[in-house]
Amino acid sequence: MLQGTLAMLSFDIGFLPMVLHFLPSLFRVLEAPPDLPVSPSPHPAPGRYAGALLAFEDVEFSYPGADRPVLLGVSFEMRPGEGLALVGRNGAGKTTIVKLLLRLYDPTAGRITLDGVDLREYDLEDLRREMGVIFQDFVRYELTAGENIGVGDVRVLTNEWRLLEAAHQGGAAELVATLPEGLGTQLGREFGGRELSGGEWQKLALARAVEQPAQVLVLDEPTAALDVQTEYDVYTRFYDLTRNRTTLLISHRFSTVRMADRILYLEGGRVREEGGHEELMARDGEYARLYRLQASQYLDEAAEGEG
Amino acid sequence: MRRAWDRLTGALRGLPAGVRLGRRGFGLVAGPDPRGAAAFIGLVVLLSALPVVQVWLSKLVVDELTPGAGSSPRVALALAAGYALTLLVPAALDPVRRSLSIRLEDRAVGAVDRHLMEAGRRLEDLVRIERPAFQDELRTVQDSIWQAPRLLMWMDNALGNSLTLVGLLGLLGGLHPVLPLALIAAGIPQLFADQKAAWLAYEAMTRRSRAAREMDYCARIATEPDAAKEVRVFGLGGFFLARFEERFSFALSEVTSARLRHLRISSALGGIQALAAAGGFWYVAARAGAGALTLGDIALYLNAVAQALGVSSRIRISYAMAFESLLHIRGIFNLLDNAKARVAQPEDGRELPAPATLRSGVELREVSFTYPEGDERALDGVSFALRAGEVTALVGANGVGKSTLVKLLTRMYDPDEGEILLDGRPLREYELSGLRRAIAVVYQDFARFALSLRENIAVGADEPGRAETRVERVAGWAGADEVAGKLGQGYDTQLTRRFEGGVEVSGGEWQKVALARGFVRDAALVILDEPTSALDADAEHRLFERFRKLMRGRTALIISHRFSTVRMADRIVVLEGGRVLEQGTHAELTRRGGRYAELFEMQAGRYR
Numbered sequence: 001m002l003q004g005t006l007a008m009l010s011f012d013i014g015f016l017p018m019v020l021h022f023l024p025s026l027f028r029v030l031e032a033p034p035d036l037p038v039s040p041s042p043h044p045a046p047g048r049y050a051g052a053l054l055a056f057e058d059v060e061f062s063y064p065g066a067d068r069p070v071l072l073g074v075s076f077e078m079r080p081g082e083g084l085a086l087v088g089r090n091g092a093g094k095t096t097i098v099k100l101l102l103r104l105y106d107p108t109a110g111r112i113t114l115d116g117v118d119l120r121e122y123d124l125e126d127l128r129r130e131m132g133v134i135f136q137d138f139v140r141y142e143l144t145a146g147e148n149i150g151v152g153d154v155r156v157l158t159n160e161w162r163l164l165e166a167a168h169q170g171g172a173a174e175l176v177a178t179l180p181e182g183l184g185t186q187l188g189r190e191f192g193g194r195e196l197s198g199g200e201w202q203k204l205a206l207a208r209a210v211e212q213p214a215q216v217l218v219l220d221e222p223t224a225a226l227d228v229q230t231e232y233d234v235y236t237r238f239y240d241l242t243r244n245r246t247t248l249l250i251s252h253r254f255s256t257v258r259m260a261d262r263i264l265y266l267e268g269g270r271v272r273e274e275g276g277h278e279e280l281m282a283r284d285g286e287y288a289r290l291y292r293l294q295a296s297q298y299l300d301e302a303a304e305g306e307g
Numbered sequence: 308m309r310r311a312w313d314r315l316t317g318a319l320r321g322l323p324a325g326v327r328l329g330r331r332g333f334g335l336v337a338g339p340d341p342r343g344a345a346a347f348i349g350l351v352v353l354l355s356a357l358p359v360v361q362v363w364l365s366k367l368v369v370d371e372l373t374p375g376a377g378s379s380p381r382v383a384l385a386l387a388a389g390y391a392l393t394l395l396v397p398a399a400l401d402p403v404r405r406s407l408s409i410r411l412e413d414r415a416v417g418a419v420d421r422h423l424m425e426a427g428r429r430l431e432d433l434v435r436i437e438r439p440a441f442q443d444e445l446r447t448v449q450d451s452i453w454q455a456p457r458l459l460m461w462m463d464n465a466l467g468n469s470l471t472l473v474g475l476l477g478l479l480g481g482l483h484p485v486l487p488l489a490l491i492a493a494g495i496p497q498l499f500a501d502q503k504a505a506w507l508a509y510e511a512m513t514r515r516s517r518a519a520r521e522m523d524y525c526a527r528i529a530t531e532p533d534a535a536k537e538v539r540v541f542g543l544g545g546f547f548l549a550r551f552e553e554r555f556s557f558a559l560s561e562v563t564s565a566r567l568r569h570l571r572i573s574s575a576l577g578g579i580q581a582l583a584a585a586g587g588f589w590y591v592a593a594r595a596g597a598g599a600l601t602l603g604d605i606a607l608y609l610n611a612v613a614q615a616l617g618v619s620s621r622i623r624i625s626y627a628m629a630f631e632s633l634l635h636i637r638g639i640f641n642l643l644d645n646a647k648a649r650v651a652q653p654e655d656g657r658e659l660p661a662p663a664t665l666r667s668g669v670e671l672r673e674v675s676f677t678y679p680e681g682d683e684r685a686l687d688g689v690s691f692a693l694r695a696g697e698v699t700a701l702v703g704a705n706g707v708g709k710s711t712l713v714k715l716l717t718r719m720y721d722p723d724e725g726e727i728l729l730d731g732r733p734l735r736e737y738e739l740s741g742l743r744r745a746i747a748v749v750y751q752d753f754a755r756f757a758l759s760l761r762e763n764i765a766v767g768a769d770e771p772g773r774a775e776t777r778v779e780r781v782a783g784w785a786g787a788d789e790v791a792g793k794l795g796q797g798y799d800t801q802l803t804r805r806f807e808g809g810v811e812v813s814g815g816e817w818q819k820v821a822l823a824r825g826f827v828r829d830a831a832l833v834i835l836d837e838p839t840s841a842l843d844a845d846a847e848h849r850l851f852e853r854f855r856k857l858m859r860g861r862t863a864l865i866i867s868h869r870f871s872t873v874r875m876a877d878r879i880v881v882l883e884g885g886r887v888l889e890q891g892t893h894a895e896l897t898r899r900g901g902r903y904a905e906l907f908e909m910q911a912g913r914y915r
Contacts, residue, residue: 063810063811065804065807065808065810066810067795068793068795088843089815089843089845089846090786090790090813090814090815090816090818090819090841090842090843090846091789091790091793091812091813091815091816092813094813095813095814099536102536102539102540104535104536104539104540125542128539128540128541128542129542131540133537133540135536135537136814136841137533137814138537139528139533139534139537141528142524151537151541151543151546152541153541154541154542154543154545154546175705175706180682189437189438189439189680190439190442190520190524191439191517191520191521191524192438192439192440192680194681195437195678196706197705197706197707197709197710198705198710198751198752198837199704199705199706199868200705200706202705203705212541221814221840221841224840224841225705225751225837225840225868226705226868227703227704227705227868228868228870228906228909228910229704229906229909230704230705231868231910232909232910235913252815252841252842252843252844252847254844254914255910255913255914256913258913290843290844290845291844293844293845293848294844294847294848294871294914295914297848297851297871297874298870298871298907298910298911298914299911299914299915
C-alpha cells in the first residue's frame with residue numbers, strides 16, 4: 001500500500017518540473033507591458049477640439065517584420081469639423097493611416113499631433129474615446145443587435161433610445177424593426193441567433209460607429225457592402241452624421257469621395273494630390289483620371305448594350 | 308433495496324452495449340499502435356501478480372520464523388530474498404510501463420484528431436455545421452479528445468488491480484470462504500456511487516458546453532487579432548471580461564454541485580468496507596487464539612486486507628474513470644457516426660457526372676428556402692435561368708437572399724420547395740464532389756488562409772498541388788500579380804501575420820487574391836458574390852475589360868451592388884421580397900423605368 005502511495009507521489013512530483021517550466025512563459029504573457037509607450041504625465045484629450053487640429057507631420061511607417069515601409073513621409077492636416085476623403089489604390093496605406101490615427105501603432109518616424117501636441121502625450125483611453133470608427137473589416141459580434149451597436153460606447157448599452165437613434169443613422173432602423181426581438185435579438189449563427197447578410201452586418205457596424213459621441217469619425221469603406229438604396233440614404237444623411245465632427249472617409253466610390261471638403265490622393269507612401277473635387281478635376285491629375293474612369297462606367301451611354 | 312436491485316439489473320442489461328462500446332473504444336485508442344498496446348497489457352498482468360506473491364511470501368517467512376516443527380531460518384532468509392525481489396521488479400519495470408502508456412496515449416490523441424478531421428470532411432454541406440447544437444457537441448468533443456485516450460490507462464489500471472485483488476481474495480479464501488465474499492460485497496455500493504459521480508461529471512460537462520463556448524468566444528474576441536482593433540479602440544476588454552466571468556461562474560456551479568454531493572455519498576459508503584475488514588480481523592484473531600490459525604495466517608490477513616483495501620479503491624477510481632472515458636468515447640462516436648451530409652446523395656452508380664461546360668444552363672423553378680433555425684423564408688418562389696455561356700447579374704437589397712441562392716446552387720443546402728436544374732436535370736442527381744468541382748465561387752466573406760500567396764490562390768483549383776503553373780497566369784487576371792510584386796518573396800510570401808514571418812495585405816488586395824482563387828479553377832459555372840466591393844477604380848475597370856474573355860465558354864453569375872459591374876451582364880435579375888421582381892438586359896430594364904432604373908439612377912446620378 002505504501003508502495004502504491006509512493007508511486008502516486010512520484011507521479012505527481014513528476015509533473016512539477018513541467019509546471020515550473022511552463023509558469024515563466026505564462027507570466028511573461030500575463031505581465032506583458034503595453035506595447036505603446038505611455039506618457040509619464042498624460043494630457044487629457046481636449047474636451048472640444050475647437051481650433052484643435054489633427055496633423056500628420058512627415059509620418060513614416062513600416063509594419064514590424066515587413067521589409068518595406070508603407071508610408072514614406074505623409075503630411076496633411078484635418079481641420080475641426082472638416083470632411084476629409086482619402087483615396088488611393090489597394091495597398092496604398094489608407095487603412096494604415098487610420099491605425100496610426102487611432103494609435104493602434106505609433107509612427108516609425110515623424111509625428112501626429114492634436115492641437116500641436118504629439119498624440120503620444122495624451123492619455124490613450126481619453127484620446128480613443130474621442131474617435132468613432134468603422135473599420136473595413138468590422139467585427140460581427142455574436143451578441144444581440146443592440147449590443148452590436150452599443151459596443152461602440154459601452155456606456156449607452158442599456159440606452160434603448162440612443163441605440164435606436166444610431167440604428168436609424170446607420171441605415172439599420174428597418175433591419176432592427178424586422179428582427180423578431182428587435183434590439184434584443186441574438187445575432188450570428190454560433191449561438192443560435194439570427195444570421196444576417198454581409199450588408200446587414202455592415203449597417204449595424206455603421207450604426208456602431210456613429211453611435212459614439214466622438215469628435216473624430218473615421219469611416220473606412222463604410223458602405224462597400226450596402227445595397228444601393230441604403231447607401232443612397234446614408235449619404236443623403238451624411239451631413240447630419242458628420243456635422244460638428246471631423247471626418248476621415250476612405251472609399252473607392254468616387255461619387256461619395258467627391259462630397260468631401262477636401263480629398264487626399266495617396267500613392268507610393270505619400271500624399272500626391274490634395275484639394276477639393278473641383279480643384280482636383282481642374283488639375284487633371286490621377287484623381288481626375290480615376291474619377292472619369294469610374295464615372296464613364298455609369299454615364300457613358302455608348303457603353304450600353306455593348307456589354 | 309428495491310432501487311439498488313433495479314440499478315444492478317439495469318447495469319446488467321446495459322452490459323452487452325457497454326461491452327460493444329468498450330471494444331470499439333479500445334480499438335479507437337489502441338488501434339494506432341496494437342503491438343505497443345499488447346506489450347503494455349502483458350506488463351500490467353505481470354506487475355499485478357507480484358503483490359499477491361508478496362503477501363504469500365510474507366506469510367511463509369513468518370511461518371518459517373515461528374518456533375515449532377520444521378522451522379528453518381535459512382529457508383526464511385531465502386524466502387525473504389524472494390520478497391525483496393517482488394519489491395525490486397516493479398521498480399525496474401515501472402518506467403517502461405509508464406513510457407509505453409504515454410506513447411500509446413499520444414498516438415491515440417493524434418488518431419482521434421484525425422478521425423474528427425475526416426468526419427469534418429464528410430460533412431459536405433452546411434446543414435449541420437451551421438447549427439448551434441452541433442457546435443455545442445463539437446465543444447464537448449474537444450475536451451473528449453484528451454479524455455478518451457485515457458481509457459487505455461484506466462482500463463489497464465482496473466484490470467491489473469482486479470487481477471491482484473483476485474489473488475489476494477484467493478489467499479483470504481484459504482482462511483475462510485466468507486471473508487473474500489464479504490469484503491467484495493461491501494465494496495459494491497461505493498463502486499456504483501463513483502460510477503454515478505463519473506456520469507454526473509460528464510453530463511455536467513455537456514451541459515456547460517454552451518457556457519464554455521461563450522467563454523471561449525469572449526476569450527477569443529479579447530485576444531485574437533481579428534477583433535483586436537475594435538476591442539482596443541472601443542475599450543471592450545472589460546466588457547468581455549465581465550461576460551466571461553459571469554459564464555464561468557455558471558459553468559463552475561454546473562460542474563461542481565451535483566458531483567460534490569455524490570462524492571460525499573461515495574466516501575460515506577467507504578465505511579461499509581472498513582466494517583467488513585474489521586469484522587474479518589475479529590474472526591481471524593479469535594480463530595488464532597483457539598489455535599486453529601497460525602501467526603503467519605494473521606500476518607497474511609493483515610497484509611492481504613491492507614493491500615486489498617488499497618487495491619479495491621484503485622479499482623473503483625480506475626473503473627469510474629474508465630467509465631467516464633467511455634462516455635467521452637461514446638460522444639466521439641456519436642459525432643463520427645452522424646458526420647454525414649444532410650443534402651440527399653444520388654444512389655451509387657446512378658449519379659450523373661457534372662458537365663465540363665453547360666449546354667442549356669441552370670434553371671431555378673419556384674425555389675423556396677427557410678434556414679433550419681429561421682422563422683421566415685429566405686427565398687419565396689424564385690424562378691429564373693442562368694443561360695449557358697451568359698453572364699447573369701443578381702441585384703437586390705441587403706438580406707434579400709442573394710447569398711442564400713449561392714448556397715443552394717453549390718448544394719450547401721437544398722431548397723425546401725421547387726427545383727434547381729442543371730442542363731435540364733435536378734441538381735441533386737449529380738455526383739456531389741464532381742458538381743462542386745464544376746463550380747468556382749468567390750464568396751463575399753472569402754477565407755484568408757494563413758498560407759503562402761501562391762497556396763492562397765492554388766487552393767481554388769481542382770487539384771491544388773498541380774495548379775502551380777496556372778497560379779501566376781490567373782493572378783494577372785485578378786490583379787493579384789501586383790500584390791505579389793510588392794511582397795518580399797513574391798508568390799511564396801506567407802500571408803497573414805498568424806505565423807512568424809507572415810505579412811498582412813490590405814482588404815482590397817485580399818479581394819484580388821480571392822478572385823484569382825476563383826479563376827484558377829477551370830469551372831463550367833462561375834459565381835462571384837460581390838467581387839469588386841473593395842477594389843480600387845483601376846483594378847475594377849481592368850477586371851471588367853478582361854471579364855468577357857475570361858468567361859468565354861462558361862456560365863457566370865455575378866452578385867453586386869455596383870451598377871458599373873452589373874450593367875455589363877447579359878441579363879440582370881432583380882430580387883425583392885424573396886422573389887424575382889424584374890429581369891432583362893440593362894437597356895431593357897432602364898427603358899422600362901421600373902425598380903432597376905430607379906436604383907441605377909441613384910448611383911449614376913451621383914456622378915453627374
